Amino acid sequence: MLRLDRVSIERGGKPILDGIDLEIRRGSITAIVGPSGIGKSSLLATLNGLLRPASGTLSVDGIGPLRTPASLLAHRRGSATVFQEHALIARLSALDNVLLGLADRRHPLSPLPWPRAMREEALAALAEVGLLGKALDPVARLSGGERQRVGIARALVRKPRLLLADEPFASVDPALAERLAAEFLRLVREHALTLVIVLHQLDLARRLAERIVGLGDGRVVFDGSPERFDAAAQERLFPLHSAPESTPP
Numbered sequence: 625m626l627r628l629d630r631v632s633i634e635r636g637g638k639p640i641l642d643g644i645d646l647e648i649r650r651g652s653i654t655a656i657v658g659p660s661g662i663g664k665s666s667l668l669a670t671l672n673g674l675l676r677p678a679s680g681t682l683s684v685d686g687i688g689p690l691r692t693p694a695s696l697l698a699h700r701r702g703s704a705t706v707f708q709e710h711a712l713i714a715r716l717s718a719l720d721n722v723l724l725g726l727a728d729r730r731h732p733l734s735p736l737p738w739p740r741a742m743r744e745e746a747l748a749a750l751a752e753v754g755l756l757g758k759a760l761d762p763v764a765r766l767s768g769g770e771r772q773r774v775g776i777a778r779a780l781v782r783k784p785r786l787l788l789a790d791e792p793f794a795s796v797d798p799a800l801a802e803r804l805a806a807e808f809l810r811l812v813r814e815h816a817l818t819l820v821i822v823l824h825q826l827d828l829a830r831r832l833a834e835r836i837v838g839l840g841d842g843r844v845v846f847d848g849s850p851e852r853f854d855a856a857a858q859e860r861l862f863p864l865h866s867a868p869e870s871t872p873p
C-alpha cells in the first residue's frame with residue numbers, strides 16, 4: 625500500500641537516512657527498531673507525509689507518488705498516528721480529544737459545536753477502547769493507560785487505512801504495556817489496518833509484528849520476520865551492548 629524508493633531523509637540539514645527502499649503491504653504489521661536517534665521517528669513522519677524526503681519518492685496505492693499538495697493531503701486523510709506521550713490536551717475531555725482526530729474534516733476556525741455525527745463517531749471510538757464511561761472526564765484526571773487509550777481512539781476515529789505508532793507503550797509500566805499492546809493489536813486486526821509501529825521493546829516487537837525493520841547507520845540493516853530477528857541480528861543492530869531494556873516475560 626506504500627512504497628519508498630531511494631528515499632533520503634534530512635533533519636535540520638543533517639542526513640539521517642539514505643536511499644531507503646521499503647514496501648509496506650496492505651494489512652501488514654511492521655515494527656521499526658534501532659538505536660536511539662537513528663531516525664525511526666523521522667521515518668514514521670515521512671510515511672505520514674509530514675516530513676518531505678530530501679530525495680526519492682513515497683508512493684501510495686490509489687494515490688500514486690506523493691508529489692503534489694493534493695496527493696499529500698489525500699494520503700494524510702487516510703492515515704493516523706499514535707504518539708508515545710499521547711499528545712493530548714489535558715484540560716479537554718476524552719471526547720473532545722478524540723474529536724480533535726477529526727479536526728481536518730471541518731474548518732480550523734469553526735466556532736460551531738462538533739456535528740452530532742462526529743460526536744457519535746468519537747463516542748464509538750472511545751467505546752472500542754473501553755473508555756465510554758470516561759468520555760466527559762478531563763484527560764488530566766485519567767491514568768497513563770487511559771490516556772494512551774484516548775490516543776488510540778483519536779487515531780481510530782479517523783478510520784485510517786494506515787496507522788502509524790511511535791513508541792506508544794513506552795510511557796507506561798511493562799505489565800500495562802503488554803495489556804495495551806494486546807488490545808491495540810486486536811483493534812488493528814479487527815479493522816484490518818496497515819500498522820507501522822516504532823518500538824524500543826524488542827521482545828514486544830517480535831511478538832506484535834510479522835515483520836521487523838531495523839535501522840542502523842542511515843540504512844535498513846535488518847528486514848525480516850521476528851523469527852529471523854535473533855540474538856545475532858539484535859547484536860548487529862545494537863552493537864556495544866547498547867540494546868534497550870526488554871520487558872520481562
Ligand SMILES: Nc1ncnc2c1ncn2[C@@H]1O[C@H](COP(=O)(O)OP(=O)(O)OP(=O)(O)O)[C@@H](O)[C@H]1O
Nearest residue numbers: 635636640658659660661662663664665666667824
Ligand atoms: N525537528 C528536528 N530538527 C532537527 N533535527 C532533528 C529534528 N528531529 C529529530 N532530529 C534529529 O534527527 C535524528 C533522528 O531523530 P529521530 O527522532 O528520527 O530518531 P529516533 O530513532 O526516533 O530516536 P529515539 O529512539 O531516541 O526516539 C536525531 O539526530 C535527532 O537529533
